[in-house]
Amino acid sequence: MSAVRRGRMVGRVRREQRREHRSARAITEGAGVFRARSRRRSIVIVATVLVLLAVGAVPAYAWWSKSATVTNSVTAATLQPPTNVQCTNQVLQNPKISWTAPTSGPNIGNYRLIISGGALVNGATLTQDVTGATSATFNSGLLSAAGTYTITVETVLYQWTSAPSTTSKNVTIALSVGSLGLASCS
Amino acid sequence: MLKRLRGFSLRAKVLFAVVVACLLGAAPAWSYWTASQSVSNTQSLKVGHLDMTTAQSGSVSLSTSQLYPGASVAQVYQIANVGSLALSFYANGWATGALGSGLVVKVTNASSVTGSFPSATCSGAQLPPSATALPSASPGALIAYGTAAPDRAALQPSTGPYAGSPSTSTICVQAALPTSAPSALQGQSSTVNVQFVGRQVAQP
Numbered sequence: 551m552s553a554v555r556r557g558r559m560v561g562r563v564r565r566e567q568r569r570e571h572r573s574a575r576a577i578t579e580g581a582g583v584f585r586a587r588s589r590r591r592s593i594v595i596v597a598t599v600l601v602l603l604a605v606g607a608v609p610a611y612a613w614w615s616k617s618a619t620v621t622n623s624v625t626a627a628t629l630q631p632p633t634n635v636q637c638t639n640q641v642l643q644n645p646k647i648s649w650t651a652p653t654s655g656p657n658i659g660n661y662r663l664i665i666s667g668g669a670l671v672n673g674a675t676l677t678q679d680v681t682g683a684t685s686a687t688f689n690s691g692l693l694s695a696a697g698t699y700t701i702t703v704e705t706v707l708y709q710w711t712s713a714p715s716t717t718s719k720n721v722t723i724a725l726s727v728g729s730l731g732l733a734s735c736s
Numbered sequence: 737m738l739k740r741l742r743g744f745s746l747r748a749k750v751l752f753a754v755v756v757a758c759l760l761g762a763a764p765a766w767s768y769w770t771a772s773q774s775v776s777n778t779q780s781l782k783v784g785h786l787d788m789t790t791a792q793s794g795s796v797s798l799s800t801s802q803l804y805p806g807a808s809v810a811q812v813y814q815i816a817n818v819g820s821l822a823l824s825f826y827a828n829g830w831a832t833g834a835l836g837s838g839l840v841v842k843v844t845n846a847s848s849v850t851g852s853f854p855s856a857t858c859s860g861a862q863l864p865p866s867a868t869a870l871p872s873a874s875p876g877a878l879i880a881y882g883t884a885a886p887d888r889a890a891l892q893p894s895t896g897p898y899a900g901s902p903s904t905s906t907i908c909v910q911a912a913l914p915t916s917a918p919s920a921l922q923g924q925s926s927t928v929n930v931q932f933v934g935r936q937v938a939q940p
Contacts, residue, residue, distance in 0.1 A: 629922060
């Protein structure tokens with residue numbers, strides 16, 4: 551065998567040895583990667599089980615139960631307005647406004663006069679509260695201008711108020727200077 | 737005998753000695769700790785059925801009169817254990833309808849209503865958890881006693897092998913409209929629901 555052929559043969563043998571070496575190393579690394587992944591998976595599973603046991607593991611139990619429900623109806627009342635609103639002139643004082651208490655619904659005897667019209671514009675109103683009576687002298691001091699005003703009456707119960715009375719009376723103030731306005735029924 | 741052994745090698749002599757030791761009863765040595773305790777208490781198992789009724793059922797009108805600010809209505813409910821096992825109960829409450837949000841509730845264990853409309857009341861101290869307002873939807877709020885076993889009211893069966901006392905209990909529910917109730921509640925209505933929940937006594 552010539553030296554050239556022997557040299558080629560030796561080279562081929564060395565290349566095959568290097569290829570086999572690389573192949574063996576790849577197999578070893580692959581196994582290592584597989585083992586590492588397998589270990590990580592095991593750790594994750596164990597950790598998950600431990601977390602579930604620590605956080606969500608409650609003892610299971612059951613019991614017998616019986617319930618009964620009773621329903622109760624309750625209704626709120628509606629305040630009724632006074633009726634028969636009247637205006638009576640009085641000597642040297644403002645007219646007396648009187649009304650008839652409602653015959654149904656709750657009532658503790660409190661009322662409110664609602665004064666509108668006259669010099670009150672844009673739907674403005676003034677009120678005059680009356681406690682424990684079904685009449686009151688019209689308080690013209692609430693008003694500062696002459697004019698004809700309409701008076702209705704409401705029933706009052708704490709924060710509740712009824713609808714205005716369906717009947718109303720007019721009171722005219724001919725001249726008003728401060729609180730000296732003198733009114734009369736009209 | 738010993739003279740005969742002189743002719744054997746050392747290895748054979750050792751082997752012979754081991755065999756003789758085994759044959760003469762060389763058992764493995766071991767020991768352990770032990771403790772014992774006698775249990776004197778016994779566990780009992782009761783078999784029966786759990787049942788509970790209220791003297792009132794279905795729909796009840798708290799009052800034929802209509803509520804208004806400052807007025808109150810009241811109703812007494814009787815709860816009875818009609819099963820054969822002990823139970824304990826608590827009560828929930830909720831009020832549907834526009835009027836429900838304006839009601840002020842008081843719950844006691846009075847056995848009768850004090851006074852009459854518009855001042856019908858429940859006497860006695862308010863039961864825990866001292867709820868004064870009712871939510872609008874089921875299951876509502878706890879209005880009497882507690883849901884945990886030690887906080888519930890116990891009822892014994894009235895008949896059978898486990899009969900005991902008390903077998904009935906009363907709950908008085910008072911509903912009032914405060915003087916601060918808004919005028920918008922006029923003419924409104926509500927359905928006040930009272931739910932009694934009974935559970936077996938051994939339940940946590």
